[in-house]
Amino acid sequence: MHSWTDTLRFAFQPVVNLATGGVMALEVLARPETGDVLAEARRDPELDSGLAVSALRAAARTETLLPFHLNVFAPTLADLGGLGPLRDAVREAGRLPWEVTIDVVPPYAHVPQKALLDAVSGLRAQGFRIGADGVGDGDLPLRLLVDLSPDLVKLDSCLLARPTAVRAMRTLCEQSGALLVVEGVETERQCALALSAGAQWAQGELFAPPARLPVADVYVPPPSPGPSFPQRSGPLLREFLRPAALLPADASAGRVRALLTGAPDVTGVLLVDRRGAPVRSVHRSRFLLMMSGRYGHALYADRPAARLGDPPRTVDIGATAREALDLVALGAGERTSDDVAVVDRDGRCVGVVRPADLVRALAETRVEEAAGLNPLTRLPGSDAITAEVDRRACDGRGFALSWLDIDHFKQVNDGAGFAAGDELIRSVGRALADAANGATRVGHIGGDDFLLLADPEALDPVVAAVLDVPWSAAGLPVTLSLATVVCVPGSVSDHRQAAARLTPLKKAAKALRGPSWVVGRADRTGHTVRRGRAASVPQAG
Known part of the structure; x- marks a missing residue:
């Protein structure tokens, strides 16, 4: 080994689970007292491999039970085709390969991609986990990132100023089964941004600086109120991971x-x-x-x-x-x-x-959901529906967003009374909720307005349940209007665009007589009338 080994020391920085506040792993960082061994290792694959072995042995001497993250330059893996000495060092230390994550570090430029992918495949076959480091501030091509199929994607904190990019990376991670980590978090604001954008783990000076001895107690600020990354049906399990013994x-x-x-x-x-x-x-x-x-x-x-x-x-x-x-x-x-x-x-x-x-976590979710329910119908408000719209748009899934209201509702209140009007709203809400299946979400956004989010082919039963039956308030007949915009994959990027496409369809539905239903597509102009008949004078809602 080189003479620098006599003065080389290692520091340990925790990788923190933002949901539980627990330490998930320790990243082992080389801290030479003299010289620039990392610059040398970038040019010398054998030296870089030796550094990884030394880091592993230094971590094993601490007798911590936590998993380790070891940094290895991408050119090293491509040149050596793997890390045989590291595998032997892991065995000698009494640890298991799957307790070690190899963080593949830039540069990626001019690295033979097939050689790199073959080396990563070999490491994964031995049981090592793979992390893609420096994403967002390095030269890792997106295609190569997908082909690497890492277990963790480590984003540079500079991307927190661009939360759309972080959310997009979170969506990519969900599709590939990876965890999203933000590195270099130094402030509580950065931590809050990381959480709201969908990061699951993080590391940085805010939680704990690199130290000569591993630390298990870290500072994690309490979550601040605000919008969060849209989940599927409840929190994902990976949010609550702890290290396994x-x-x-x-x-x-x-x-x-x-x-x-x-x-x-x-x-x-x-x-x-x-x-x-x-x-x-x-x-x-x-x-x-x-x-x-x-x-x-x-x-x-x-x-x-x-x-x-x-x-x-x-x-x-x-x-x-x-x-x-x-x-x-x-x-x-x-x-x-x-x-x-x-x-x-x-x-x-x-x-x-x-x-x-x-x-x-589920109890907290229930409390948040209950706080967002409309007190009249006990249906979710607009936030729950729009968050689901955003998630489906990010996932590239098609969906149908519908708006429904009661025609001339002010006249209903004036003629039948507020109590009858409230009971009518409750009845419409119950009918929508009863007809909705697992693929349909119903929200009550206030007054006599409802939102429906469904797969396009799942709409007909819900429509029939509310438009093909007579409605009345205290004996006064009333009708309903429904407008639907079908959003094929890629036609809208979020709920705001979907709502903008829905607005002219709402006006078209209100201009019809009787129970009405108008359907349009987000990627086309015009609409189709499924229910209702033309009125000589457009009717106000």
Whole structure:
């Protein structure tokens, strides 16, 4: 090795889960006391590979249980075709490859892409995780980023000034199964921007600066009110990941006991096979109770810990918090507090989630949803619908957005009274909610106005439920008007554009006599009348 190894030191910076506030991993950073070893390593693949090995060994000496992130230049991987010495160092340190993430660092220019992709594929086959570092402020082509299919995408904090780009990257990460990390977060405002734009993890001086010794206590500011990245049906499971305590499937009970007694924060240990797939789950309290019983240590210490474990409860990383809690509810009652193993598309463990975190998050979601419900109909307000419109637009999915209201509603209130008018609104809301299926969202945006979001082919049953039946208020007949804009993929970028396309259709529907329904497309002019007949004079709403 070079002479710089005598003065080379390493620092550790936490990678933080923004949802739980927990430390997910430690990035190991080279800190030479003299010279510029990183500049040399950028030109010398063997030196860069040696740096990664030294970083791993330095991290292992700290005896932390946290996973590691190691930086390796992209040209190094392409030139060497992998990191054989690092694999050996991981084994010698008693760690597992899937506890190590290789952060691939720019430059990417002039790097043979096939050689780089082959090297990454080989590392992934060995169990290492892959991170794409410096995204947004480097020279990583988007096509190469997609082909790398990283487990983590690390964005430079400079992109926080362009939240649209961060949201787009979050959408890309969701499609590929990656986690989105923002690096270099220094202020609470940057942290809030990262959260609202969809980042799940972050690191930077705000949480904890690089230090010679790993730290587990970090500062995470409380979330501030404001718009957040639109979710699917509830929070995603990956938001609540915690590091998993992993041991090989054949680990002895004595080894598990040593890990648990030395790490009081660890609630359980997962035993994994050679691929990193969970095979047994060891719960802290139940395991230590058996080991501490009379003759427990003598009976079990040298035997496989798997005998004292349970079948693991696993869930895919793309699942929602609700889906994970459904899995917990179906299990045995004594296991409701057990960690749930989260696995990637290859079945390898990427972390655990604690049921308590999920229950708390869903309770907060319920409170937020309840605060947004219209007090008259108990239907969601416009925010819930527009957020879903934005998500579908970002995902490139087609949808139909509809607006419905009661014709001449002021005359209804004047002629039948406010109480009759309120009951009519409630009745229309109930009919819409009853007719809506899983693919349709109904919102009450105030007064006699409703919004419907659905797949285009799912509209007919809802329309029939409200337009093909007679309506009245205190014996006074009333009719409804409905306008629908069909948004094919790519025709609108957000709910504002969809609403702008819907506005002229609303006017066209109100100009018809009787129950009316007008349908148009966001990518075309004109409309089609599905219900209603022409009026000699346009009627005001």
